[in-house]
Each structure stands twice: as C-alpha cells, then as structure tokens.
Amino acid sequence: MKAMVLPRLANLAENQAPLKLVELPIPVPREGEILVQVAVCGVCHTELDEIEGRTPPERFPIILGHQIVGRVAQTGPEATRFRPQERVGLGWINSACGQCAFCLKGDENLCPEFKATGRDADGGYAQYTTVGENFAFPIPPVFTDAEAAPLLCAGAIGYRSLRLTGIKDGDHLGLVGFGASAHLVLKMVRHRYPQSQVFVFSRTPAERDFALELGAAWAGGFEAQTPVKLQRAIDTTPVWQPIITALNNLDKGGRLVINAIRKEEVDKEALLKLDYARHLWLEKEIKSVANVSRRDVAEFLELAAQIPLKPEFQEYPLEEANRALLELKERKIRGAKVLRIA
Ligand SMILES: [Zn+2]
C-alpha cells in the first residue's frame, strides 16, 4: 500500500517535506480488529505538533492522521461488529485500557494507557489501517466521506470543548482562533443554543469575515475587546496572547476552556501581562480539554447528522500531504483540509 510516513521529527521552517511517500505491506487485523481501506483522511493541526515534537510519536516511522473515513476491508478473528464494505470512521482515540479508574467512569480520554491514532498507532495517511472494532464508528449516511472526516477530530473535540464550558442557552461564547474546530462549534451553538451569541477572535481578516458569514455576532483581532462580557470561551490557538485576551473579556464566574494539545513557545512572554485582579479574580476558571472519549465522538456524529453539520473543506491527494500541512501552518485556506486516498 501507499503511505506518507514520518521517518523522524522535523522542523517545518527548515524542512518543508517531512513526510515521505513509501510502499508498505497492507497491515493484517489482529484479534478484535478490523482492516479499513481508507477513503479520506483529514489533516489536523495536531500533525504539526507530532512532526515538530511537541507531542512526539512513540516510534518511527509512523503514519500520521486521525480523521479517517473508509470501508471495512477485512475483519480479524473475533471481530463481529462490522461487515466487510461497511463505512466506518476512526478518530483520535485509538484505544484505552478499559479497566483503570478513569476508563471505568467514562473518562477514557484520561486513561494512562490512552493511545492516539496516528501518533501511538499508525493512522490514515495511507491506503489501509487497522483498529480495534470498538474504536471505530459508523458514519451517518447524510455525510459524504470528505464531509465526515473533519468531524471526527475537529468536530468531536469541539463538541467536548463546548460540553466542558458548561454553556447554557443565552450565555455569550467567545471563540479564540477560528480554524476547523471553532467553525464547527459555531454551527453547533447556533443549532443547540439559539439564544447564545458567539464572539470570534482571529488574527486573519479572512477568518473574521468567515465567522461573520457563519453567524457570529462579532469578530475581532487577538487583542480586541468584546462589546459585552463573555460567560464562556474556547481557545483553540497554539499561542499564549489569546489566553490573556479571553480572560480579559470573560465575565465574573466565567470559564475559559483551552483546546490545544500543546502551546508553542513563541509568545510566552504574553503571560507576563496576566493581572490577577483583572484576569482571574471573581471566580474565573481555566480548564483544558484533552483527547476525546468514544462517547464524545458518537454523540457528536449524531448531533452533526441532525443539524446537519457539513464542514467546509479543501481536498488534496495523499501525495500532497506535505503541502496540505504547510498550508495549514500558514493558515492559507479557510475550513478543513482532507486527503483523498481512494
Ligand atoms: Zn485532530
């Protein structure tokens, strides 16, 4: 099979083609696993963190990619949940132990044995991949393959972030950064919390215009002041200034959820502007969001099908994965990016 593999960590500023196209044997599904023929795989900001070592893979070479839509090509021994040719999706959660205190209360995203697709196990930048059958999800028929792929990470983690804000209908929500996840959150809020207004912070005018087109009440830059206080906010940026901006605009008792697997070091000095009285006092909260559970993915796919939530996306051939990643880093094209594989 064809695969774009990451042979070692790389700095994208110096190496614009960190992934290499190689020919590999088709993997064989083990007990309880399915072999999936990949149709499309979404491209995620987390891949940049994997390549540059902020959340490094356990081994090399590794096949990246955790927003996979494909069809069951073969079932392994004892795997009975899906039939050949059934359409399935895979997300960031690849496996968890199922037995620890976190798993037992449904917080499998916090399991110490948590394995991520495309980081700890081979992912979807390839023609085939394997996964435990209980970690694959049926894809609602309302979506095409390419429409479903970005939902599997950006959408599912966006859903979890929104859930963790504790939003109630009528609360004002700030979205700091407006990439694939945030634009799906905006659509979810418009559907589920119709009385809530959404305020979007982005450093690019194109993203701000896009936010307004999608129904945001207001859009401004990373240091802007919102016209009203925000009860809830989600930060999806890789930098630090937006945390100060969000806290500055947050209402008393408000909560900021940080949805970023790692922050970059570039503007860390922005944190020196943190003023306790202004930014944290009066019961403001900061909470991060880590990974996703199967419940998040399954509930989110159901909600997305009801709305229906169809992400804006741009397709690239598998061989152009490096270009897709660079354009993601440079924020060249709005919405999600999807590799077309079959
Ligand atoms: Zn992702």
Ligand SMILES: [Zn+2]
């Ligand atoms: Zn566990």
